[in-house]
Amino acid sequence: MSKLARYLQVEDILLDVNVSNKQRLFDQVGQHLQETRQLPGDWVTASLWRRELAASTAIGDGVAVPHARLAELDSIHALYLRPQTAMAFAAPDQQPVSDILVLLVPAPADQQHLELLADTARLFSNPRFRQALLRCHDASQVKQLVDHW
Template sequence: MEMTTILKPEAVRVIASASSKKRLFHELGEIANAAYGLDPGVVVAALLDRENLGPTGVGHGVALPHARVPSINEVRGVFVLLEKPVSFDSVDRQPVDIAFALFAPEEAGVEHLKALARVSRTLRNEAICQKLRANDDAATLYTILTEDDNAKAA
């Protein structure tokens, strides 16, 4: 699955500060609303419900919150770089400064898993995370996240 299929440029942001995981989820909901027209309240509730099953902080300052959302017909993503990391109950207990949220249709199966695997593979790459952390321009962040797609197309 291509990153450009999952993520729109408008869904990439730098956030100066989010005081908590819950506040970050609200920010993700607002961005999902602006980029994809998703109801922010529904998005936040879905993220919180999923997080109650277990934390989605995967370590090394990265979180991959994800949820199934009604009224969406394809997997969509929101990427945020936090200027000030937040506590996220991550597996390594480190605060999170990179979050890539995925939203999938309620009936999505394989596509949701493929998207999650693609995002996870990208953000496990230490060089990519270093590039992301070294930039504070949303357009540049989008380019970094979609570089692989562009290289394959060339």
Template sequence: MRIAEFLSPEAVIADMQSRTKPEVLRELSVTLVRAHPQLQEERLVEVLKEREKLGSTGIGEGVAIPHGKLSGMTQLQAAFGVSRAGVDFEAIDGKPTHLFFALVAPENSAGVHLKALARISRLFKNPRFRASILEAPTAADIHALIIQEDARP
């Protein structure tokens, strides 16, 4: 599985405007709907909020992977956003979060969902990669960096 299979260039935000966790979830949902019009914004926001109630998806090092499952979906979809200012996302390390990878999977897709989460988590463990994303000026540049890094063996 490659990230290119579920992250389209249209679903990348180079400079998020959100300042709070709920705003981040909304902005990522709006972007997902823009890239995939068959999705419903309110349902996406609710699914992501419900998952956050179980515990923050802020994994530390400035990265969060809000995620959830949605009935009626046929395949995994994602949105990615960069917050230059950083947001208090209640990350496990207590630091501001800058990189947000929202992942929404079909309701009965545990294996695919978990593989995608693991792949994203592994990719964003690399400090040089995280820095390159923060330095990238456009959504197209960010998308290209993610796809390029994900293609490495």
């Protein structure tokens, strides 16, 4: 089981999201976390945007891992989003992004956060995992894949 499986919940897996750019994506994440976790959506959005402005969080092969450290959090939150249409994300390979995993972690960063980022990058860098993910058509299938990979 991946480290991600511990933090990714079915209700935080959003497929066919209607977003066309990073700002709308981050707004959607903020809105979702405000509605489901009572986190202030505006600071979630702003934190993700600040991190993205420092350097793109796209890792290539159609994958991005936007992440931010937030002093206000008491636990890690993970969200998986699949936009309706792949979107530009300033990826190193210049490919549009269709798999987005958002990680929000308490500040300051600790070893657990760094291990989660590394594990997530390994997982999403695996072509077999990404192909299996593409075959998932609902949130429960995505969760099951992440849990049992």
